[in-house]
Amino acid sequence: MTVKRNTWQKDAVKHALGEATGFVSAQELHLVLRNHGSTIGLATVYRALADLAGTGEADSLQSQEGELLYRACTTEHHHHLICKNCGKTVEIEANEVEKWAEKVAKHHGFREPSHTVEIFGLCGDC
Amino acid sequence: MTVKRNTWQKDAVKHALGEATGFVSAQELHLVLRNHGSTIGLATVYRALADLAGTGEADSLQSQEGELLYRACTTEHHHHLICKNCGKTVEIEANEVEKWAEKVAKHHGFREPSHTVEIFGLCGDC
DNA sequence: AGGCTTATTGATAATGAATGTCAATAACTT
DNA sequence: AAGTTATTGACATTCATTATCAATAAGCCT
Numbered sequence: 001m002t003v004k005r006n007t008w009q010k011d012a013v014k015h016a017l018g019e020a021t022g023f024v025s026a027q028e029l030h031l032v033l034r035n036h037g038s039t040i041g042l043a044t045v046y047r048a049l050a051d052l053a054g055t056g057e058a059d060s061l062q063s064q065e066g067e068l069l070y071r072a073c074t075t076e077h078h079h080h081l082i083c084k085n086c087g088k089t090v091e092i093e094a095n096e097v098e099k100w101a102e103k104v105a106k107h108h109g110f111r112e113p114s115h116t117v118e119i120f121g122l123c124g125d126c
Numbered sequence: 127m128t129v130k131r132n133t134w135q136k137d138a139v140k141h142a143l144g145e146a147t148g149f150v151s152a153q154e155l156h157l158v159l160r161n162h163g164s165t166i167g168l169a170t171v172y173r174a175l176a177d178l179a180g181t182g183e184a185d186s187l188q189s190q191e192g193e194l195l196y197r198a199c200t201t202e203h204h205h206h207l208i209c210k211n212c213g214k215t216v217e218i219e220a221n222e223v224e225k226w227a228e229k230v231a232k233h234h235g236f237r238e239p240s241h242t243v244e245i246f247g248l249c250g251d252c
Numbered sequence: 253a254g255g256c257t258t259a260t261t262g263a264t265a266a267t268g269a270a271t272g273t274c275a276a277t278a279a280c281t282t
Numbered sequence: 283a284a285g286t287t288a289t290t291g292a293c294a295t296t297c298a299t300t301a302t303c304a305a306t307a308a309g310c311c312t
Binding site: 002041042044 | 261270
Binding site: 253256259260261263264265266267268269270271273274276278279280282 | 287305309
């Protein structure tokens with residue numbers, strides 16, 4: 001089995017993601033890192049983010065323009081309220097919706113339900 | 127102001143979308159039309175679908191791979207339960223969720239809330 | 253500490269969806 | 283029927299993301 005190795009690149013991505021406010025794209029994160037003097041490659045940023053999303057250390061969603069965005073998060077399942085102007089993000093507890101989604105899926109004979117729930121809007125400052 | 131004109135191309139797209147089961151991409155729809163002997167252009171399919179989505183005659187969402195998918199629908203706001211294997215789609219009433227989304231948005235001081243809610247799963251046949 | 257294995261990197265090419273371009277076409281109006 | 287112009291479609295372009303692959307370096311072993 002393949003063993004994971006620790007690299008400064010992975011740390012850099014994880015750290016930069018933690019610093020960012022709201023959701024960021026791989027491209028943006030790559031730019032930020034470069035501007036801070038890093039020589040990290042774009043493909044590496046993509047790979048690191050995919051890994052983080054895989055382990056649950058990062059949360060991913062698609063912007064309304066179709067771009068994949070990432071954000072550092074806790075591993076608990078949750079959803080987001082996102083300002084479509086400034087990108088400010090609020091994590092939302094959505095137990096109601098979780099239960100609703102499962103209920104609806106079961107009711108129609110669907111197994112292994114997953115779901116996407118995102119709320120967009122304009123925050124108070126915009 | 128620009129006046130809309132009716133063309134067989136727009137009709138073809140609307141009709142093909144009606145025939146399709148579940149969600150289809152612009153690319154797929156273009157292929158289907160071509161295979162049926164149509165000479166319609168790809169860009170035209172994209173434009174027609176965007177129009178239909180704009181008027182509410184078609185519903186659009188992004189697949190989990192990021193592709194934009196379309197589906198003929200009624201103009202009422204609703205959400206979908208989609209089989210991730212065969213693409214079978216069920217329209218869902220989601221009043222609960224509508225209210226929940228508005229409540230949450232308002233609670234955090236967000237205006238003009240919009241939201242995306244899709245449930246994916248495996249249907250009974252898959 | 254030095255060597256070895258191989259996971260990882262990064263420059264670059266490749267893919268693929270979606271949009272822009274623009275001359276040619278064809279819907280409407282009168 | 284003629285004129286205006288919205289629309290078309292072949293093609294080029296953009297842009298995010300993924301694949302390629304030789305070079306590098308992380309972690310293990312002695």
